[in-house]
Amino acid sequence: MPKEDQNNLLFTLQHDFKTKLFLSYIDIKFKAVLINSSTSWYKLASYTIEEKNSVLSKIHLHLDDFVTIYEEDHEKSYAIIKGIF
Structure with a gap:
């Protein structure tokens, strides 16, 4: 193109x-x-969360990763990451 x-x-x-x-x-x-007014796009994102047992876990998200989303009413949804901005 x-x-x-x-x-x-x-x-x-x-x-x-x-x-x-x-x-x-x-x-x-x-x-x-x-x-x-300008948006930066990335191939990955990472962050650290603290679990209930005080253990720290580092999370890495990449484009096209399949993720589970837990909603407030405890239902599960699923998504594929298509963009990180």
Whole structure:
């Protein structure tokens, strides 16, 4: 794909992404929403959590990882990570 077409596609996706992100913040009733004018995208993210038994666990998330999401009502959902920003 020519570079110009890639740039146009990325611009379109990023604009649509920001719109959907803004609407999702409204949907979950976030009072203050700040969406930066530039977005950085990453291939992975990592963070540390403290388990109930005070053990620290380091979590690594990569693009295309399959993850389980535990919702507040204790139901499970599943997702594939398609973007990290």
